[in-house]
Amino acid sequence: MADTYHRKLERSAIGLVIAIIAAASVGGIVEIAPLFTIDETVEQAPDMRVYTPLELAGRNIYVREGCYACHSQMIRTLRDEVERYGPFSLAVESQYDRPMLWGSKRTGPDLARVGGKYSDFWHVAHLTNPRDVVPESNMPAYRWLARTTLKTDDLPQHLAAQRALGVPYTEEMVENAARDAYGQATPDTDFAAGVTERYGDKTQVSAFDGVTTHVTEMDALVAYLQVLGRLTGAAFEGTAAPEEKPDPEG
């Protein structure tokens, strides 16, 4: 009886093809089906602001240099992670991350809430040569970032592309992208005022790499690192976390 059944199964080529399609489509359905309910499942964060052009440029450098290969941006729902890094990550916190950089490998620490934890100066020293500040670090050095002038002329297109994907950049933000990128790294200039006007008073305007004469890739990457976890306070709502939530609106 069993032998006859197996014989039928083994001899049916069309049956095998159909079975493969059915089995493989399970993987697709599992990934696609939840997207239809994304509006209900992603939390609300009305206080959340978008990345400034300089932070977005820094994010692009983060992607370019492959930082996500060793650093996750996803605090999981585990006690040791919550006690070390802060409240677990919410989906809404990466709603403007296109693509998201959650990552799954931690050679280095999680960076989801690293913004504001260290000084700009520390980040510059650390990126220039990690061993100078963390002797046991095995992170590569990124010292050319401070020598490389940031390309800002294509930032309006980057913002426009993000807007096409649903990130709520206004026409004014897109038009002023290059100026705002310059302004965020050069405090006390007219350009700097425009950044806080468009992105909120709490936006960190600072000479990130300590040099205000020109804007480098170091400025952009440090600006991005300093805003990680600080775009919204949503994750701090109603949790046992003792930390006070960041206030992106100011």
Added chain:
Amino acid sequence: MAEVERDSVSGRETTGHEWNGIKELDTPVPRGVLMFLIVTHIWAIVWWFLVPAWPLGTTYTRGFLWTDQRTTVEAQVVEGQQERAAWMARIETEPYNAIMADEALMQTVRHTGRQLFGDNCAACHGRDGKGRANYPDLTDGDWLWGGSPELIEQTLRVGINTAHPDSRIAQMPAFGRDQMLEREQVRSVAAYVYSLTHPDYSTPQNIDRVNAGREVFVTTCATCHGENAAGNLEVGAPNLTDAHWVYGGDLDTIIASVHGGRQGHMPTWDERLTKAEIRTLALYVHDLGAQQP
């Protein structure tokens, strides 16, 4: 139905298919593997019922176990806080003197403080708290803003040169770059400061420059660093007469400091750490220095 053919070597039936003389045996999956597959499939189906599994439009099946990782981790964090509550409450409310007198509690402070220090402070000050160039040594007994637990707590809470409303503000102006001093004045005042810790620098060929530097120091630097250059804890001005340097005590570094100024930055920990954690760290850092020979 095709005629059943048996393979002469294995004695098994073939499927009747043949490709270039190769015939396929009709061998079933080994029983053990089949059983394993069946058991795992049954387990998967049971698990669907036990834990959150299926999306249902705007909601999803919650599962009979009613587990939710978010509430689980919240409960675990609260449980951890309760376990620590007894001594955390003492650290938060009791005066520092009373805590330091309680050796058992201080052991807890050293143990917990070490973890907190490693997570939050070691990136700049080093795991041993000894600092490095540009970051102060916390164990040498030489303090910019005061080394009592109360003052360390204040520094931890508001930071130095931060956006915190009560931030400690310390700014060494860029005397050379901003043209408050002539190039020669910068060099002579640096020579004077260098001579404070290197008496043998005041040789006959340097003595004029050192003396000129002293005059510049008295009119320009003494406001913050004091006439005797011993520093001022009120404004975070370092003592220039001891062997402890944040940025370096060689002549070139002193010239660089006078020329370009210095604005150190210590983050504010008010939002990131609880009051009890900040007080634990204040005690830990104070204790680090006390434990040094």
